[in-house]
Amino acid sequence: MTALYVLDVPENTSVAKVAAESGASVGKVGPYFEITADGSIVIDRRATGCRHAVWYSCVAGVAGGEIVQHDKNALQVDPA
Numbered sequence: 001m002t003a004l005y006v007l008d009v010p011e012n013t014s015v016a017k018v019a020a021e022s023g024a025s026v027g028k029v030g031p032y033f034e035i036t037a038d039g040s041i042v043i044d045r046r047a048t049g050c051r052h053a054v055w056y057s058c059v060a061g062v063a064g065g066e067i068v069q070h071d072k073n074a075l076q077v078d079p080a
Contacts, residue, residue, distance in 0.1 A: 002065035002079045004035040012058050014048040015075075021047075032060055041065070041077040 004019070006012045008031055016033040020026045022044075024037045035041055045055050052072065059070070062077055069076040 002037050002039065002041055002077050003063040004041050004059065004065075004075075004077050005029070005032045005061040005063075006035065006058050007031060007060050008033050011050070011054045014050060015043060015058050018047045019043050039079060041075075043075045045073055045075070 006015050008016075008028065012033065016026045016035060019035045019041060022042060024035050024041050027034045027036070048055070050058070055072075055075075056070070059067070059075070065077045065079050067076070068078045
């Protein structure tokens with residue numbers, strides 16, 4: 001399972017929402033959104049409405065995978 005952790009603050013809520021809309025499961029672990037999937041997690045930046053500064057600072061951690069894309073277009077975490 002691939003997991004992405006994003007701090008649960010108002011600026012990052014849309015990241016979790018778009019992840020859920022794209023098929024990932026979203027839960028909570030402490031003060032973090034835990035975004036999980038059996039395969040890759042792909043989140044489109046434009047769909048989140050995040051400005052670049054928020055977008056590039058949203059990742060708090062990754063488990064069971066690695067970030068293969070984190071640019072102005074998307075965030076993608078693939079299984080390890």
